[in-house]
Amino acid sequence: MSEGMTALVLGGSGEIGKQLVRELVANAAFSRIVLVTRRQLDIQSEKVEQKIVDFEKLDDYKEAFGGAQVGFCCLGTTRGKAGAKGFIHVDRDYVSHAARLLKEGGCSHFHLVSSTGANKTSMFLYNKTKGEAEELVKELNFPRLSIYRPSLLLCDREESRPLEKVAQIVVRGFDWRNKISIGTDTVASAMISNTLEPQSPTKSEEPKVEILENTDILRLGID
Numbered sequence: 001m002s003e004g005m006t007a008l009v010l011g012g013s014g015e016i017g018k019q020l021v022r023e024l025v026a027n028a029a030f031s032r033i034v035l036v037t038r039r040q041l042d043i044q045s046e047k048v049e050q051k052i053v054d055f056e057k058l059d060d061y062k063e064a065f066g067g068a069q070v071g072f073c074c075l076g077t078t079r080g081k082a083g084a085k086g087f088i089h090v091d092r093d094y095v096s097h098a099a100r101l102l103k104e105g106g107c108s109h110f111h112l113v114s115s116t117g118a119n120k121t122s123m124f125l126y127n128k129t130k131g132e133a134e135e136l137v138k139e140l141n142f143p144r145l146s147i148y149r150p151s152l153l154l155c156d157r158e159e160s161r162p163l164e165k166v167a168q169i170v171v172r173g174f175d176w177r178n179k180i181s182i183g184t185d186t187v188a189s190a191m192i193s194n195t196l197e198p199q200s201p202t203k204s205e206e207p208k209v210e211i212l213e214n215t216d217i218l219r220l221g222i223d
Helices: 015-026 055-065 079-104 125-138 162-174 184-196 214-222
Strands: 005-010 030-037 048-052 070-073 109-113 144-149 152-154 181-183 208-213
Touching (some): 030 055, 070 079, 079 125, 144 184, 181 214, 184 214, 208 214
Parallel strands (some): 144 208
């Protein structure tokens, strides 16, 4: 992979997104990092450009999505924070809409952070929404699409999520081989490693879609 790539990040204020931006800034393979966000973030780097957008009117900001070779989507909220409809709107609708604009802008490799258990036919809202988002993005036919399905994310969030905090404490105690959990820093590292991994030449013109489960993410993020 040649140097000087432009990367666009959605969800740069989240736990995975923050780790991802730090690593992109430190990596010489990326010369320009565009953050598409709803508010200004406290990030100081000459490589970073911030594009403030209204996610309810994304078509008005098409120019913000142009010129990126690689796109990283870490967008997401919770049902507790946004309600059921708000959760679907962000995790499915915002994600698929932004992905479409990136595809139209020439992006050739799109990375989507989803979740373990994602399934469009699931009876559980979270898994169903994540699965629907995956399917909508697949339909866009990016030349290369990488979907990440991490298990329980281990991190120190700025926002309070008491139940998640308890789960993290319990899991950290016995999941020392990361069978059902993973650090947000590991997910971010895996996304960058996957971008830069040499690809085997292929004669097929079919879009490449890869699903990376927790063990796959660990392999890429820790090696």
